[in-house]
Amino acid sequence: MSEDLTIGENKSSITWTINTNIYNRNVPDTFLSKTFSVCDRSNNHGICRLRLTRSSLEITLENVGNNKITLDGEIQFCKKQSTVFTAKFYEYINEYIKWTINNQTINNQTGVYLVKLNLNSPCFIIDQDLLTKFRAYIKDDNAAETKETARKETPDLSTDLEKLLYEGKYSDVEIISSDGEILKCHKALLCVRSPVLEAMFSNDFKEVSSGQIKLNYFDTEVVKDLLSYIYTGMPKHLEDNAEILIQAGEQFQMEALKEICGKHLIKKLTKDNVLEYLALGDKYRQQDLKEASLEMIVKNAKDMKEDTKFTEFAINNPELMVEAFSALAFK
Structure with missing residues (x-):
């Protein structure tokens, strides 16, 4: 197929x-x-x-x-x-x-x-080819010769970009969180990291026409973590924000952010949250998280079938339950 x-x-x-x-x-x-x-x-x-x-x-x-x-x-x-x-x-x-x-x-x-x-x-x-085009444009034909230099410079680059974010120097756009805090950012970096943001700027969306982007559905701490990923490649507070950052990754088409969140959530899997994480793994196409959740459901099937949350989840998510029962059958 x-x-x-x-x-x-x-x-x-x-x-x-x-x-x-x-x-x-x-x-x-x-x-x-x-x-x-x-x-x-x-x-x-x-x-x-x-x-x-x-x-x-x-x-x-x-x-x-x-x-x-x-x-x-x-x-x-x-x-x-x-x-x-x-x-x-x-x-x-x-x-x-x-x-x-x-x-x-x-x-x-x-x-x-x-x-x-x-x-x-x-x-x-909206065209999704921005990152592909950008990577092709910056591709170094002598990559093998410069690999070691790039490896040495990467930590400094990450640190410098983080400093650029938090000092706000040379910023040309503002992001406003749901609780009203204004964060100064750099349009070029936002566009390179997210095809969605690039499309918003390129098509003169009303949300960015004033030089501001209002994220009414993410609070300040989540927006800061999202920007931390955009500028440095890793959110600072993944432990607290992984569940909502995976949604942000979907919203702004940042597949690597979704993968980071999905792998982190696997470490937090328990019988109490496994149904929630199963739904997240399915909705945001994080196969490792989904499979780990199904495995935990199979291992704890006897206990979970008595839980009213499991019954309610099964009624609302019949397709996922079919997958869970199939996994149980092959146990």
């Missing part, structure tokens, strides 16, 4: 390619695309992903970010190049929109399936 996600040249469409037999019970019941950023008619920015549920033949457009968005467009499901399902929509997306495909339109064969999302102007999809 292989999957791919491509953005159209005009940034108004995205195509998710799935190459598998969706009737094969040996493949996962649920396929998830990579996340992608969208901008709606009101310049609200959202983080979305596509979901295909094999057993029920349902397509879901999920909003996994913190901002609520209103999108206008069309969803298509194609077998190879033949469109077998189309639905137009203009909806406020709090969590998701779901469509069911008529299974009579799909025969039981392995092949290439396409899920196409087309947005109507002024909605658009």
